[in-house]
Amino acid sequence: MIVFSNDLDKTIASFIIANGAAAMGRKVTMFFTFWGLNILRNPDGAGVKKDILSKMFGMMMPKGSKKLSLSKMNMAxxxxxxxxxxxxxxxxxxxxxxxDQAKKNGVIFVACNMSMDIMGIKKEELIDGVTIGGVASFLGSAEDSDMSLFI
Amino acid sequence: MIVFSNDLDKTIASFIIANGAAAMGRKVTMFFTFWGLNILRNPDGAGVKKDILSKMFGMMMPKGSKKLSLSKMNMAxxxxxxxxxxxxxxxxxxxxxxxDQAKKNGVIFVACNMSMDIMGIKKEELIDGVTIGGVASFLGSAEDSDMSLFI
Amino acid sequence: MIVFSNDLDKTIASFIIANGAAAMGRKVTMFFTFWGLNILRNPDGAGVKKDILSKMFGMMMPKGSKKLSLSKMNMAxxxxxxxxxxxxxxxxxxxxxxxDQAKKNGVIFVACNMSMDIMGIKKEELIDGVTIGGVASFLGSAEDSDMSLFI
Known part of the structure; x- marks a missing residue:
């Protein structure tokens, strides 16, 4: 499953699907890329050193799951x-x-290293239990999988 | 196929794919969730009793396929x-x-029960021929399927 | 892979996935439909004869990959x-x-004929190396495929 979006509604949908599949005994890998990375940001994360552009980017994007907006009817x-x-x-x-359930159910969270690089997000800024990986790691697990979604 | 969006353009695409696959003799299940539920709302549906919040939600969302907007260039x-x-x-x-073609071709329409619950949409408000199901029912049919899309 | 969107961010993601898969020796077909067609428009394309509506449409949509916007934080x-x-x-x-890499790696670009018809885009307006095909051609290649994404 590729989680590209950081819309609250799509994020909820992706975790409901992931948990459902995990509950059915399936192996699930969620690959967070681009905006989806923001879901994994730790809201209490200590500041890390960054250049100005990355800092600006970081401030403009939602910091963690509690800051996400809806794709429709967000109404400020x-x-x-x-x-x-x-x-x-x-x-x-x-x-x-x-x-939390997803983590406990063994769903694997992978953060896309290329997106982290572009957006200037560092590993220390992410919540615990996240692996860093590239597109090849995603394709590897997608290949063995019954189902792949781009959300 | 998960139909999450209620954009007119994406809805058209999903039904063209569904009909194409059905015409090739494939079994197709469309799972309508979140905003996608609105596609299945019956525009002529009689009012059902609801709490105020569900009523408000219902009024703000498009009631049926004829009220859908484009994801881009909607221009009011x-x-x-x-x-x-x-x-x-x-x-x-x-x-x-x-x-209509999709229904005649045997495409199965499933409305997500959790989304109906959240948005306060009742079965009587949906068009005919829709099954109610949960994420497990979707995952069950996705598992046996050659292809799964999140639209 | 269905490329429905013409957002810059999603387009980049789709080509990174396509190139990754091609690098792993996989056959990749990208099916460009609706807004996604704009990615394939040749910015230097000579004018072709069109009715007024198609001309208007053409002017309002991004002409080629360099004109694409972000799905979020586009900031004009x-x-x-x-x-x-x-x-x-x-x-x-x-x-x-x-x-360019995708083309060299043998990724097949298919432009959706129905979308071209609706939007009034002609083959001569597209970049080189694009095949024209219908939804059946997409479904045919999706069927033999390990993975299908709607982007």
Whole structure:
């Protein structure tokens, strides 16, 4: 599964699919690239040294799963709050719980090294338990897989 | 095939692919989730009882295939009209005809129960011939499938 | 691989995946449809005769790979320049180089005939080395394929 987007709605969908497949005993690898990297950023991460451009980029992009927007009906941040409220009311796990479940279920998180390079994101800025890999690592696991999605 | 988006352009693409595959004798399951649910809403559906939040959500989202917007160049509704006009002029089936063909060709429409729950959409609000299912039902059919797409 | 979008970021991702797979000795077919067709437009293409609607459409859409926008943080054209600058600085091939590599690596480019018809784009307006095909041609190659993505 390639997670390219950092929209809250698509991110939730990707983790629900990943957890569903893992619950069925399947091996799941999520490859986070481009905007998707932001999902893996640690909101409490200590500052690392960066050039100005990377710093600017870092500030303009959402820092971690709690800052994500909706792809539609975002309404200046009301939309994400609403979705999170409704999920909670319907007893559906929050995105952060889904991410924890995924880790516990053995879903492998890979951060795309080329995207990290372009966006100036360093390993220390990411949450724990993330592997760094390239497109070849993704293609390797996709090849052995029954299903591949670009989200 | 997971239909996550409710953009007119992506919806048309998904039904063209579905019909193409069905015409080649393939079994096709379309799993409508999140915004994609709106494609299945019956525009003439009678009102059902809902709480205020679900009612608001329902009013803000497109009610059925005829209300969909383009992902790009929507131009306040001119874009979709233009695309529909051009498709008609070039003798390509309209989205509604494509949907009818899909049903006749045996394409299975599944509406995601979790998304229905979150968005407060009830079965009675959907068009006929839609099954309700969860992510496990999607994964089950994806597993036996040659191809899976996230649209 | 279906390339539906003409966002710069998604286009780069699709060619990096295509080149990665080709480098691993895999056969790759990229099927360009809807907005994705614009990636294949030749910026220096001579004018062809068109009706007014097709001409308008043509003018409003990006003419070739150099005119593409980002799906997020486009900032009136600064975003794409920034991404291209950063890729260059990090010694990553530009989109145009990636496209050349793909061709050299034997990646097959197919332009969707139905989309060309709708948008009024003619074969002469596309870059060299593009095959014209329909959804059946895509499904045929997807069927024999280990992996299919909708980008």
């Amino acid at each position: 941040g009301i939309g994400p709050k609403l979705i999170r409220y409704l999920m909670n009311k319907k007893n559906i796990s929050s995105l952060e719980e889904l991410m | 509704g001119i874009g979709p009209k233009l695309i529909r006009y051009l498709m008609n002029k070039k003798n390509i089936s309209s989205l509604e005809e494509l949907m | 054209g600064i975003g794409p320049k920034l991404i291209r600058y950063l890729m260059n600085k990090k010694n990553i091939s530009s989109l145009e180089e990636l496209m």
